[in-house]
Amino acid sequence: MPVHATMPPTAPAKAKSALRNGRAPSPHRGRTAPALIFGDLWEFDPAPESADPKLKPRYELFINGEFVPPRSGKYFESINPANERKLAEIASGGAPDVDAAYEAASRAFGTWGRMPGRERGKYLYRVARLLQDRAREFAVAETMDNGKPIRETRDFDVPMCAAHFFYHAGWADKLEYVAPGRKAAPLGVVGQVIPWNFPLLMLAWKLAPALAMGNCAVLKPASNTCITALKLAEIFQDAGLPPGVVNIVTGPGSTGGLIMAHPTASKIAFTGSTDVGKVIMRSVAGGDKRMTMELGGKAANIVFDDAPIDQAVEGIVNGIFFNQGQVCCAGSRLLVHEPVAAAVTAKLRNRLRVLRVGDPLDKNTDVGAIVSRAQLDTIKEYLKIGVEEGAEMWQPPCRLPSKGYFLPPTLFTGVTQSHRIAREEIFGPVLSILTFRTVDEAIEKANNTPYGLSAGVWTDKGSRILKMSTELKAGVVWANTFNKFDPTSPFGGYKESGFGREGGRQGLLDYAKLT
Amino acid sequence: MPAIAYPSAFRRLFDEIGTVDAVGVEERVAKYATRSIKKASKVSGLKLAVSMVDLTTLEGKDTPGKIASLCRKALHPHEDPDVPSVAAVCVYPSMVRHAKKHVAGTAVRVASVATAFPSGQTPLKTRLAEVRCAAADGADEIDMVINRGAFLAGEFGRVQDEISAVLEACGDAALKVILEVSELETYDAIRAASFLAMGVLREGDFIKTSTGKTSLNATLGNNQVMIDAIRDHFLDTGISIGMKPAGGIRGAKQALHFLVAVKETLGDAWLVNRRYRFGASALLNDLLRQIEKEKTGAYQAPYYFSDAAESY
Numbered sequence: 001m002p003v004h005a006t007m008p009p010t011a012p013a014k015a016k017s018a019l020r021n022g023r024a025p026s027p028h029r030g031r032t033a034p035a036l037i038f039g040d041l042w043e044f045d046p047a048p049e050s051a052d053p054k055l056k057p058r059y060e061l062f063i064n065g066e067f068v069p070p071r072s073g074k075y076f077e078s079i080n081p082a083n084e085r086k087l088a089e090i091a092s093g094g095a096p097d098v099d100a101a102y103e104a105a106s107r108a109f110g111t112w113g114r115m116p117g118r119e120r121g122k123y124l125y126r127v128a129r130l131l132q133d134r135a136r137e138f139a140v141a142e143t144m145d146n147g148k149p150i151r152e153t154r155d156f157d158v159p160m161c162a163a164h165f166f167y168h169a170g171w172a173d174k175l176e177y178v179a180p181g182r183k184a185a186p187l188g189v190v191g192q193v194i195p196w197n198f199p200l201l202m203l204a205w206k207l208a209p210a211l212a213m214g215n216c217a218v219l220k221p222a223s224n225t226c227i228t229a230l231k232l233a234e235i236f237q238d239a240g241l242p243p244g245v246v247n248i249v250t251g252p253g254s255t256g257g258l259i260m261a262h263p264t265a266s267k268i269a270f271t272g273s274t275d276v277g278k279v280i281m282r283s284v285a286g287g288d289k290r291m292t293m294e295l296g297g298k299a300a301n302i303v304f305d306d307a308p309i310d311q312a313v314e315g316i317v318n319g320i321f322f323n324q325g326q327v328c329c330a331g332s333r334l335l336v337h338e339p340v341a342a343a344v345t346a347k348l349r350n351r352l353r354v355l356r357v358g359d360p361l362d363k364n365t366d367v368g369a370i371v372s373r374a375q376l377d378t379i380k381e382y383l384k385i386g387v388e389e390g391a392e393m394w395q396p397p398c399r400l401p402s403k404g405y406f407l408p409p410t411l412f413t414g415v416t417q418s419h420r421i422a423r424e425e426i427f428g429p430v431l432s433i434l435t436f437r438t439v440d441e442a443i444e445k446a447n448n449t450p451y452g453l454s455a456g457v458w459t460d461k462g463s464r465i466l467k468m469s470t471e472l473k474a475g476v477v478w479a480n481t482f483n484k485f486d487p488t489s490p491f492g493g494y495k496e497s498g499f500g501r502e503g504g505r506q507g508l509l510d511y512a513k514l515t
Numbered sequence: 516m517p518a519i520a521y522p523s524a525f526r527r528l529f530d531e532i533g534t535v536d537a538v539g540v541e542e543r544v545a546k547y548a549t550r551s552i553k554k555a556s557k558v559s560g561l562k563l564a565v566s567m568v569d570l571t572t573l574e575g576k577d578t579p580g581k582i583a584s585l586c587r588k589a590l591h592p593h594e595d596p597d598v599p600s601v602a603a604v605c606v607y608p609s610m611v612r613h614a615k616k617h618v619a620g621t622a623v624r625v626a627s628v629a630t631a632f633p634s635g636q637t638p639l640k641t642r643l644a645e646v647r648c649a650a651a652d653g654a655d656e657i658d659m660v661i662n663r664g665a666f667l668a669g670e671f672g673r674v675q676d677e678i679s680a681v682l683e684a685c686g687d688a689a690l691k692v693i694l695e696v697s698e699l700e701t702y703d704a705i706r707a708a709s710f711l712a713m714g715v716l717r718e719g720d721f722i723k724t725s726t727g728k729t730s731l732n733a734t735l736g737n738n739q740v741m742i743d744a745i746r747d748h749f750l751d752t753g754i755s756i757g758m759k760p761a762g763g764i765r766g767a768k769q770a771l772h773f774l775v776a777v778k779e780t781l782g783d784a785w786l787v788n789r790r791y792r793f794g795a796s797a798l799l800n801d802l803l804r805q806i807e808k809e810k811t812g813a814y815q816a817p818y819y820f821s822d823a824a825e826s827y
Contacts, residue, residue, distance in 0.1 A: 044551075311536040
């Protein structure tokens with residue numbers, strides 16, 4: 001029939017459609033394709049969160065239950081990445097401060113470690129409740145310190161931090177049952193170094209299980225983001241936590257090295273980049289310290305052709321643009337089934353056009369500021385590498401603030417396994433889109449990385465989810481969702497993404513001596 | 516019945532239009548409710564919402580007198596001249612000619628539910644006669660219900676044939692196809708029914724969530740599934756179909772969340788009352804109350820606003 005002769009070979013014949021006058025052939029063929037208009041017909045006014053973050057001009061070290069100045073007398077500046085203005089001065093701790101912190105922790109362990117679990121639990125419940133009381137204040141402080149949108153700190157970081165304290169408080173009086181048939185005892189003093197991407201939440205992941213089990217801690221927040229850790233120290237004081245149970249030493253990376261290598265530490269826990277993790281592991285090799293490492297990732301988010309596409313697109317966005325992509329388990333590699341690759345990419349572009357990039361304190365901001373100039377430069381370097389290696393870069397049109405470290409959400413198409421942007425962790429809002437044809441190919445590509453922290457699978461077929469979650473070498477596999485966290489669920493990696501688990505019973509056992 | 520019943524009509528349709536993940540939809544729409552609409556954007560959003568209201572009375576006790584006051588309210592919702600008139604009044608077929616008298620020559624249109632609203636359970640012949648009658652009496656828009664029985668039984672051809680027949684009976688009147696989402700139950704079914712309807716609709720016709728006569732009506736979730744379908748249909752065919760959530764939207768804030776969904780899913784071209792409507796009655800006075808509050812800084816008592824349709 002002549003009418004069929006004009007139809008492209010891929011268009012299904014009209015008679016086969018389940019719809020009358022349905023989806024094919026498209027009447028607009030040959031004319032300009034229809035496009036959606038995302039303009040400013042109804043623009044939102046700025047809606048800044050106005051709660052007072054109650055920042056101090058200067059933050060000291062928190063040792064033995066008190067705020068003390070560093071022995072060196074030196075301080076460094078903490079910058080708000082959204083406007084490059086100074087937020088506060090932070091104490092620069094060194095070797096004598098770290099020694100003092102460990103000494104205080106050792107002393108405190110004598111009582112804290114022997115205290116009945118039920119009593120320890122009361123302190124943890126108190127911390128969680130006091131944090132909830134001051135949730136908005138902490139959310140604003142976290143946003144100013146880190147650059148992440150207030151929507152995330154308010155709805156995720158702060159409530160999740162409290163949830164971890166609540167959860168582990170609940171374990172404190174049930175430690176008899178945590179390892180049936182065996183006895184769980186605390187390890188002693190633990191050294192902990194946490195990253196800047198979730199300053200409060202990572203602190204809770206480390207401190208809550210350690211304290212619940214009866215350990216005392218020396219913790220160093222990342223030098224970019226110390227403020228909320230020290231604000232939480234105020235809560236520790238208010239909660240009456242015995243002095244020395246938690247000690248917070250701020251300072252440069254070298255201070256972190258001192259904490260990790262300190263002879264008093266019976267266990268060290270680190271979350272951060274794989275490179276630094278390797279340095280730490282070398283420095284403590286040969287000793288008898290226990291270790292938990294939560295390192296980098298290059299997660300594959302795998303979309304099959306039977307997936308609910310709109311919700312998959314939403315999951316892809318949550319996977320890579322949550323916290324500006326500065327997430328170790330970010331879904332930074334999108335593996336999409338070839339038959340739907342074009343459709344998924346097109347829908348993704350429309351979705352990115354309505355993401356709001358800008359002032360993190362604005363309640364409508366979806367993508368905030370990158371944590372630091374150095375991190376922004378690293379990400380931009382990767383954008384250059386991606387383009388130079390022949391991948392096609394796309395960014396939605398958006399007006400970025402003139403000050404601050406901002407980057408539009410970025411997609412790369414035409415990426416293959418050998419591109420650096422598909423192999424190396426970028427830690428930014430940059431998504432590399434690769435395609436696959438078969439299930440086996442998807443598994444092989446997903447596992448073809450030194451990392452193994454997380455993965456996502458999008459399909460309507462339950463048996464395929466089970467198969468994929470068995471074969472993907474990743475600590476967490478999300479099915480038809482992404483970036484979901486819960487205190488009851490253990491989190492951690494395979495291969496160079498680290499070892500040990502945080503959260504759940506498994507995470508608790510990483511802070512216990514079993515006999 | 517079709518000769519081959521396997522795979523089922525639903526399976527074949529889902530293969531063509533894709534499925535919906537309920538958890539994902541609800542997560543998406545939860546974000547709309549966190550949008551903070553303040554100051555000028557709030558006022559313009561509220562006025563936009565007023566201009567999109569299909570001011571509705573669908574009661575057995577409706578009289579020409581009540582219709583007269585409904586029409587007056589539709590034309591002049593509030594003494595503030597900046598407040599626009601609503602999009603349409605929505606009435607039963609027997610009230611169309613009374614409504615028409617009051618709004619003829621104005622921007623307010625007369626919409627009439629027809630096709631044995633809300634159940635649709637009369638012979639097609641009767642339903643078509645009702646549509647013709649309403650159109651002849653001057654209805655600018657017809658709100659029909661789909662044959663849910665046929666839909667749930669997988670008789671999609673019949674569902675589409677009936678919509679086509681109603682469309683023909685409408686003449687120039689725009690058609691709004693009510694899916695009655697609460698009887699379809701799943702998001703998958705809502706998406707499927709949306710595509711069945713859009714497959715036969717003309718540019719400028721609407722799909723609509725519900726009659727307002729069942730327990731569950733418009734929610735951000737089923738609104739999202741339907742506007743996703745409208746967007747997919749538009750990008751595929753170039754035909755823009757309108758959307759009308761109806762029933763259950765009583766608050767101004769809620770209406771703004773629906774508009775955020777439209778803004779972020781369909782874009783600016785749907786932020787007009789030719790493409791988006793609210794089927795509501797109580798909503799109007801809450802919108803007016805919020806507009807007044809933005810202007811004066813204080814909430815006015817309800818009795819400062821003339822009665823809306825629901826209050827008598």
